[in-house]
Amino acid sequence: MPSKAPVLVLAGSLALLAGAFGFEHVGGLVPCEMCWWQRWALMATAFFAADALALGMVARRQPAMGAAVAATAWVAILGLASNAGIALYHAGVEQKWWQGLTRCTAPPVAGDARAMMADILAQPLVRCDAIPWQMFGISMAGWNFVISFLLVGAATWLMLKPPKTFR
Template identity: 40%
Template sequence: MLNSRTPQRAALLIFLVAFATIAGAWIFEYYGYAPCELCLKQRWAYYTGVPLALIVSLIAPRQPGLAKAGLAVLTVLWLGSMVFGIYHSGVEWKWWPGPATCTAQAGFTGGLPDLSKPAVLCDTPAIRIFGLSLAGWNAVISLGLALVALAGLRRAQGSSSVSQ
């Protein structure tokens, strides 16, 4: 599957990996690892990318031009998700400041916090796996998904120029 990455297979691989990733995030949340504000925003790429990748995989054989456009969008989407994951990881490692509303330095300038919800700080990782927080893993997975989309896009461009 990796060597013969047609646009359809690339999109299907993106769908499967992205779906498994967001499902994993939901499982972590179910077992008590509450997401912070930045974690929830990182999920937006998955909520967009999963259905888009499925649609691209379904239309690729019949509409190669549209599939190319979809793979281009997926490439940009996952690169953006990677950058956001790096940003959040940097906040967790205290390399740069995060949003004032969800870091340990958060004050009460905006009023009292909502005490009905657990306080989850963006600069404190809930868990590290092999040294990376979930935000770090999001960056790694997003880079991989962007590379798969780019490879599928390059394959689509190569095959369209040959057939003309």
């Protein structure tokens, strides 16, 4: 029964989300569009990892559910791998390795035309090709890739390693 991999994927995706939202709400860094793509992938990953854990509890009473647990755990790992791919793409755009989006983003606005124009002009311009924060020369998107890649590797290893048998 694969139970450690979903726990690792769930904890990792929630930690990455907490870091992203922390940088936004505590650090004041407004996310760009590609940052949101990564967050959506992490939210989906967390959902499927939590689902795999819930199915794992059911499978303890109904062993026939074991295949559903494993399949859902693999979907969660695939979600984390997707996040790693998006993060790598974003980091490459930041480093000017390849072309990114041709538009920038700002938070949504609403109201009449005059109020909307005032809101638009007051919003911060968030560029996907700018690095708002980095550590050791690696941007947040780069760290997201590194951490996600390592988590995917560890979760895959946990899923593929043979179960312990006691004699």
